[in-house]
Amino acid sequence: MERKHVCILPKGVQLEAGDPPSSTGSRFLRLPHPRTHHPTLFLPYSWTGSPTLDGLLEVQKIELDADKQRCWFIEEEVASDGSLTLFSPIDPTYLAISYLSALPSSRFQSYADLWESIAQHRFEVHGLKERTKKDEEGREDEGADCKEDLERLGAMEVVQERLKAVCETQEHESSTLYRVSQPLILAYLRSKIDALVDPSSGIFGPLEATEPGEEVKPKVEERGEAQLEGVNFQTVRRGMAKEDVGSGLGLSEQIQTESRQKYAIGVLGNYLPPSVTMTLLASYCFSALEAHLSTTTNSSVLNSTYLPGRGAAKLEASFSGELGGGAAAKKRKAEQSKGSRGVEALKKVNTKGMKSLKDLFGKQSQRVMKVVEEPSADDGVEAVEEEKPAKKKRKV
Numbered sequence: 001m002e003r004k005h006v007c008i009l010p011k012g013v014q015l016e017a018g019d020p021p022s023s024t025g026s027r028f029l030r031l032p033h034p035r036t037h038h039p040t041l042f043l044p045y046s047w048t049g050s051p052t053l054d055g056l057l058e059v060q061k062i063e064l065d066a067d068k069q070r071c072w073f074i075e076e077e078v079a080s081d082g083s084l085t086l087f088s089p090i091d092p093t094y095l096a097i098s099y100l101s102a103l104p105s106s107r108f109q110s111y112a113d114l115w116e117s118i119a120q121h122r123f124e125v126h127g128l129k130e131r132t133k134k135d136e137e138g139r140e141d142e143g144a145d146c147k148e149d150l151e152r153l154g155a156m157e158v159v160q161e162r163l164k165a166v167c168e169t170q171e172h173e174s175s176t177l178y179r180v181s182q183p184l185i186l187a188y189l190r191s192k193i194d195a196l197v198d199p200s201s202g203i204f205g206p207l208e209a210t211e212p213g214e215e216v217k218p219k220v221e222e223r224g225e226a227q228l229e230g231v232n233f234q235t236v237r238r239g240m241a242k243e244d245v246g247s248g249l250g251l252s253e254q255i256q257t258e259s260r261q262k263y264a265i266g267v268l269g270n271y272l273p274p275s276v277t278m279t280l281l282a283s284y285c286f287s288a289l290e291a292h293l294s295t296t297t298n299s300s301v302l303n304s305t306y307l308p309g310r311g312a313a314k315l316e317a318s319f320s321g322e323l324g325g326g327a328a329a330k331k332r333k334a335e336q337s338k339g340s341r342g343v344e345a346l347k348k349v350n351t352k353g354m355k356s357l358k359d360l361f362g363k364q365s366q367r368v369m370k371v372v373e374e375p376s377a378d379d380g381v382e383a384v385e386e387e388k389p390a391k392k393k394r395k396v
Contacts, residue, residue: 004079006072009087013045028059029149034098035270037123039146044156054158056095056296057087091163093188094271096155099123101167101182101273102374108170108177111123111163115154119147152186167183182279189268196264197257204260207253251292258289 009112033040041059050055064070068080099118109117123146153159167178168183199206269277365383 002295004072004074004077005081005083005085006074006079007087010047010048010057010089012047027152029152030146031095031149032099032123032146033155034094035269035273036126037098038125038374039053042090044153047089053156054090056090056156056158058090060088062086072091073087075389090271091162092153092156092159093165096163097185097188098157098165098271098273099150101154101185101276106179108168108172108179111154111160111178114178115151119150120156136213181311185276186279186283189276190283193261193264193280194269195266196207197260202260203264204381207256220276252288258286261291262286279307333365 027044028038029042029044031042032038043054043057043059044053045057046053061083064087072079072082099121102121102123103117105117161180163187166181168180168181170177170182196202262281263301265281265284267275268280272280
């Protein structure tokens with residue numbers, strides 16, 4: 001019985017379930033994640049439609065906890081697997097930057113030797129503070145699986161082409177030698193940041209109004225397809241609005257640009273080693289943004305710690321020469337001595353003719369009534385007599 005799964009793919013990408021397992025296009029690669037080095041599934045594909053694999057998809061699965069169940073209704077069938085699988089395109093350059101940054105050597109090597117060093121390298125998983133004994137025992141097999149898939153990744157022509165963007169090259173005899181270059185990596189990542197921040201084709205859309213009274217920021221009359229795609233990322237702008245930055249209402253263009261640059265660095269940081277992300281962040285200047293955030297933070301702190309009643313009382317007390325003096329302080333003390341509305345209303349009730357609580361809960365009478373049965377010839381009525389206290393006997 002075949003199981004159905006719900007997947008989201010980019011447009012133009014077709015996955016055939018009937019492909020043989022030996023097909024290169026349908027074989028998943030288990031590779032270290034570029035940021036955490038945790039084993040992650042990737043799928044090579046051809047985005048141009050040619051037989052050559054020139055693209056890479058990151059596979060992510062969204063599923064509920066084990067104690068929760070969910071299913072999908074597909075036409076007239078029900079898929080018991082309620083998970084959702086996403087196939088997202090990823091630039092292989094990010095994987096190359098991560099793997100090259102983990103290598104200790106920085107000498108010129110041929111592509112075969114360089115990628116062999118990457119395949120043989122033991123990548124340490126980041127972000128896992130505690131590893132169980134079972135995980136430690138399975139690290140050897142885990143590394144062996146990644147080694148084979150890393151070799152398959154290096155065999156893709158697109159990886160070798162992208163490697164030239166972040167490595168220095170030298171022609172030696174009939175071969176090309178490669179060496180990782182930090183300046184080239186930084187220049188490449190900055191170009192990606194500029195593309196994301198671009199108002200015409202980036203993920204943030206056009207800049208907003210810089211003046212409070214300005215309704216619409218002047219925009220370009222002709223809009224291309226890339227610009228329309230950039231405006232559709234409203235979730236990014238809502239995320240920046242939560243931080244009180246990026247809405248553009250009354251903010252200068254410099255503040256908006258710097259806030260978008262910092263947000264874009266965070267987006268790329270999801271696919272970069274922490275050390276590379278810190279280097280990229282240090283290459284930008286956020287002076288206008290930091291000044292704006294500092295002003296906003298100081299205002300919020302003052303608003304949260306300012307107590308009008310106590311501050312006014314102390315100020316008036318200082319003017320009157322005594323800490324508790326002043327008309328306002330006396331009036332405040334008089335108001336505090338008053339009870340609630342219900343208590344004040346009860347004080348006005350007419351209590352004339354009502355018994356007090358002392359009468360209801362006073363001491364009981366000291367006299368004790370005793371029932372004495374006396375024989376009677378007529379009706380045998382019980383007589384009730386008052387018990388008199390016994391007389392004390394005199395001592396002789």
